[in-house]
Amino acid sequence: MQKLADFKLPQFFNYPPYFTLQPVRDTREKQIQLWKELILDYCKSQKIFLIGVEEDFPLFSNSAIDRSLSHEARETFLSAIVGEGRAEWLDKGHRKCLVLWHRIQDWADIILQFVRDNGLEDSVMTVEEIRSGTESLGTELQGIDRTILMRALKLLENKGKLALFKGTSADDEGVKFSV
Amino acid sequence: MGNLFVKKPKITEVDRAILSLKTQRRKLGQYQQQLEKVIEAEKQAARDLIREKRKDRALLALKKKRTQEELLKQVDQWLINVEQQLADIELTSKQKAVFESLKQGNSAIKAIQSEVNLDDVQKLMDDTAEAKAYQDELSAILGEKLSAEDEEDILAEFDNLESQLIVEDMPEVPTTELVPEEPEKMDLPDVPTKAPVASNAETTPTKRKVLEEPLEA
Numbered sequence: 001m002q003k004l005a006d007f008k009l010p011q012f013f014n015y016p017p018y019f020t021l022q023p024v025r026d027t028r029e030k031q032i033q034l035w036k037e038l039i040l041d042y043c044k045s046q047k048i049f050l051i052g053v054e055e056d057f058p059l060f061s062n063s064a065i066d067r068s069l070s071h072e073a074r075e076t077f078l079s080a081i082v083g084e085g086r087a088e089w090l091d092k093g094h095r096k097c098l099v100l101w102h103r104i105q106d107w108a109d110i111i112l113q114f115v116r117d118n119g120l121e122d123s124v125m126t127v128e129e130i131r132s133g134t135e136s137l138g139t140e141l142q143g144i145d146r147t148i149l150m151r152a153l154k155l156l157e158n159k160g161k162l163a164l165f166k167g168t169s170a171d172d173e174g175v176k177f178s179v
Numbered sequence: 180m181g182n183l184f185v186k187k188p189k190i191t192e193v194d195r196a197i198l199s200l201k202t203q204r205r206k207l208g209q210y211q212q213q214l215e216k217v218i219e220a221e222k223q224a225a226r227d228l229i230r231e232k233r234k235d236r237a238l239l240a241l242k243k244k245r246t247q248e249e250l251l252k253q254v255d256q257w258l259i260n261v262e263q264q265l266a267d268i269e270l271t272s273k274q275k276a277v278f279e280s281l282k283q284g285n286s287a288i289k290a291i292q293s294e295v296n297l298d299d300v301q302k303l304m305d306d307t308a309e310a311k312a313y314q315d316e317l318s319a320i321l322g323e324k325l326s327a328e329d330e331e332d333i334l335a336e337f338d339n340l341e342s343q344l345i346v347e348d349m350p351e352v353p354t355t356e357l358v359p360e361e362p363e364k365m366d367l368p369d370v371p372t373k374a375p376v377a378s379n380a381e382t383t384p385t386k387r388k389v390l391e392e393p394l395e396a
Binding site: 165 | 187188189190194195197198199201202205
């Protein structure tokens with residue numbers, strides 16, 4: 001198996017046909033399924049949150065077999081993931097895609113677990129601290145995309161588990177937990 | 180924090196203060212990193228300048244590095260102060276929480292104790308002691324009477340039982356004695372054919388025997 005920065009690529013990545021969008025419906029569906037899983041797994045392992053359709057995403061081309069996914073193919077696969085609810089288009093033109101290899105609800109649960117593990121109930125943290133503080137080193141929350149984090153925090157706020165607030169204008173956004 | 184009306188936790192001034200401090204901490208951390216980079220760069224620049232034999236420029240670079248290093252020391256100190264204050268706030272709020280809990284506990288004890296009056300308890304104990312003493316006396320009196328009455332009753336019952344048993348015993352004896360007599364009675368009719376006088380003499384003594392024996396028992 002090939003490796004892409006510590007990530008084990010599946011066998012099909014080396015088969016040229018998989019890089020062409022298949023016309024036959026059944027084959028295409030199987031192809032889409034494989035690519036969906038590959039993209040999600042890869043993003044999860046590399047902690048990638050954003051995919052630009054036009055960009056040089058490592059998965060989109062395999063130089064060993066001299067093949068790369070066409071724009072249409074990329075869009076098809078990403079749309080399939082969006083359809084499943086594991087991603088979102090950030091713009092109407094389908095150029096940027098926010099990958100939710102954890103759903104927003106999953107992220108919310110991860111945050112709650114994080115708060116419990118570190119005894120942060122009834123305490124105040126800055127949003128930046130959640131992303132890059134000492135407590136989140138080594139957890140899933142390290143380096144999480146800000147948009148996704150804010151969404152998850154808003155979700156928890158609606159449930160009453162925390163409150164988002166701002167101090168003076170110079171301060172970070174703050175979160176007060178009360179799980 | 181437990182308020183029924185508001186779903187989310189309330190933000191207090193303390194929270195804002197903590198937020199401010201944490202933000203400051205992060206920003207100071209970033210400033211530290213920035214200074215470290217500049218120091219490194221100046222060191223490198225000084226090295227290069229010395230190599231190029233431009234002593235005065237090199238000295239300048241070193242002076243700049245020195246200023247940055249002083250600044251870094253100060254930022255380190257500020258950072259320590261910020262961390263210290265954060266820890267103090269945390270400690271104080273915990274102290275307050277403990278104090279509140281103890282206060283609540285104290286009120287609870289007072290409330291329960293107020294329901295039980297000390298005088299009432301004393302009165303209750305006295306009443307109980309009185310009742311117990313009365314009971315003991317009663318038992319003592321009852322106990323004496325019983326022993327005198329008991330004796331008479333028991334003796335009476337004993338005599339009763341005795342006479343009952345005697346009456347019960349008597350009827351039993353005849354049944355066992357009667358059985359061996361019957362075959363002799365059956366024989367009697369035969370005897371008269373030979374010597375009627377002799378048989379009569381025989382029967383009467385036996386009859387007498389039957390009548391007498393129950394009385395002897």
